[in-house]
Each structure stands twice: as C-alpha cells, then as structure tokens.
Amino acid sequence: MEKVKIVIAGPRGRMGKEAVNLVLGTEEYELSGVVDRKYEGKKIGDLDGFPESDALIYTDFEKCLQEVEPDVLIDLTTPEVGMFHTRTALKYKVRPVVGTTGFSKEDLEELEQLCAEQETGCIIAPNFAVGAVLMMKFSQMAAKYFNDVEIIELHHDQKLDAPSGTAVKTAQMISDVRDPKKQGHADEKETIQGARGADYEGMHIHSVRLPGLIAHQQVLFGADGQTLTIRHDSYNRSSFMSGVKLAVDTVMKMDAFVYGLENIIE
Numbered sequence: 001m002e003k004v005k006i007v008i009a010g011p012r013g014r015m016g017k018e019a020v021n022l023v024l025g026t027e028e029y030e031l032s033g034v035v036d037r038k039y040e041g042k043k044i045g046d047l048d049g050f051p052e053s054d055a056l057i058y059t060d061f062e063k064c065l066q067e068v069e070p071d072v073l074i075d076l077t078t079p080e081v082g083m084f085h086t087r088t089a090l091k092y093k094v095r096p097v098v099g100t101t102g103f104s105k106e107d108l109e110e111l112e113q114l115c116a117e118q119e120t121g122c123i124i125a126p127n128f129a130v131g132a133v134l135m136m137k138f139s140q141m142a143a144k145y146f147n148d149v150e151i152i153e154l155h156h157d158q159k160l161d162a163p164s165g166t167a168v169k170t171a172q173m174i175s176d177v178r179d180p181k182k183q184g185h186a187d188e189k190e191t192i193q194g195a196r197g198a199d200y201e202g203m204h205i206h207s208v209r210l211p212g213l214i215a216h217q218q219v220l221f222g223a224d225g226q227t228l229t230i231r232h233d234s235y236n237r238s239s240f241m242s243g244v245k246l247a248v249d250t251v252m253k254m255d256a257f258v259y260g261l262e263n264i265i266e
C-alpha cells in the first residue's frame, strides 16, 4: 500500500511537534516535508528535540508543494499563514487538514468555494479532540431545551485568537437550533467594558487566558430553577492527535469541504 505523503506547516509549534510525532509514528504515513519560517534546506530530524527524519524544511510553501507533491497538508500555524497555505494547497489539489483557528466567515466561504472548484477534499477542524466535538454536539442538543446559554473558554496565555475556534463553532452550532434571544436584562450596562464578554447572536462568550491551562471549555445553560454545565478539558496536546489522524484518513477519501469534525464522526 502506498503511504500517504504529508507536509506539516508549523512543525516547531506546540501542536506541530505532536503532529510530526504522529506522522512519523504512523506506518501508513510518510512525512514528506515541513514548512517553517526558518531552517530552509535542513532536515527536521536534525533539529533539537525531533526524532530521526529526512523530511526537508521549506520556507517557501509553493516550492515545497512543487518539489514534494504531497497528498495532504496539515496546517498548525496562525490564521493569516494558515489561510494562505490552505488556499495555495487547494490550488495544487493538495488536501488540507487545518487545525489553525481564527478564520473569518468570509475565509471559510472562500475555501469552500475553492474546494468545490478544485474538487479537492478539505477539512477545517476547530478542535480535533473527540471529547470537545462531543461537548459541542451535546451543547447543540441541550440548546433545543435551554434558550439561555453562556460559553466560557479557558486557554493557555500564548493563544493568539479570542474567542477560541471551538467557542465560535459551539456558538454557531447552538445558533442553528436556538430561537434567537438577546440574553440578560434588557437594561443591563457594563460598568467595566467587556464584562459581559463577546456577543454572538445574544449568546455571551468569555475568554480566559492563564499560564498552566491547555484547552478547556464549559457551556452553561440556565432555565427556571436549574442549570446544566457541559465541560471538556484537554490536559495535553496528544489529546488532539486521534482527531488529526481521523481527519487525514477521511480527507483522502473525499472531495468535499468539511468544517468541524462533528460532520465526519459517526
């Protein structure tokens, strides 16, 4: 069986390192190259902290795609870079698996259209952890019965985007089934700006950033005399890797655009 040829963008990042280990540790995958901001022409295996690997480091993404001709791109970078990589990969008919968060609605629409034009599969996953996907699905179920909800996401303090991609996706999934409602008192006023968090169609999202945290979210529902809290915690980044593998295996079999692992998990 031919191995799936994979390029990873952002290999020295917190998630990128885990993804390198996943790909190198998976029999049916080949790490064919990595894309970084520096170390052009070196081997990833020659950098401190990486296992043995001959995969070359590229700083020019298009050059990487042309020379390596991968099947799949795994992108774990930043929103601007991730958008450029995903768009470019699709133009080369390379299938993107994107964990990078912070894409706008317009970015996602552009990628969906490009994906259809190129007839190339693409998976954008705001959260690869199966438990987090279940948290989002359970929250959507609960929102049919509870119209009032607040989302609190908690992350490490090196995170660039707020709210998290998971919180945004959760709010979108809830709003698909929830009757629109502006929550809280009609006359409420913030005495300190931001006290009520971000407002997504009347739902409030609160972002906590602290050292010591990894990735956590709780979705709180309230109704007369009762509350329901649905919470997920990732305590390490290997918690995301089974979802990355599922996404790579799935993207190899499809030509469609998928936003969210809930669409491919049975």
Ligand SMILES: NC(=O)C1=CN([C@@H]2O[C@H](COP(=O)(O)OP(=O)(O)OC[C@H]3O[C@@H](n4cnc5c(N)ncnc54)[C@H](O)[C@@H]3O)[C@@H](O)[C@H]2O)C=CC1
Pocket (backbone or CB within 6 Å): 009, 010, 011, 012, 013, 014, 015, 016, 035, 036, 037, 076, 077, 078, 079, 081, 098, 099, 100, 101, 102, 125, 126, 127, 128, 129, 161, 165, 240
């Ligand atoms: N979908 C999911 O389950 C998860 C998604 N994430 C997302 O993944 C992304 C990365 O997160 P972390 O690994 O924590 O961040 P990080 O800051 O540790 O890693 C990002 C890496 O991207 C690299 N990078 C920046 N510009 C680049 C360029 N032009 N070319 C190549 N590499 C470049 C940086 O050098 C850095 O090594 C973030 O958007 C984060 O929100 C993080 C955890 C889980």
Ligand SMILES: O=C(O)C1=N[C@H](C(=O)O)C[C@H](O)C1
Pocket (backbone or CB within 6 Å): 101, 126, 127, 128, 155, 159, 160, 163, 164, 165, 166, 167, 214, 215, 216
């Ligand atoms: O930056 C992170 O760490 C994470 N980012 C993703 C997000 O924005 O939801 C997924 C997970 O929460 C970890």
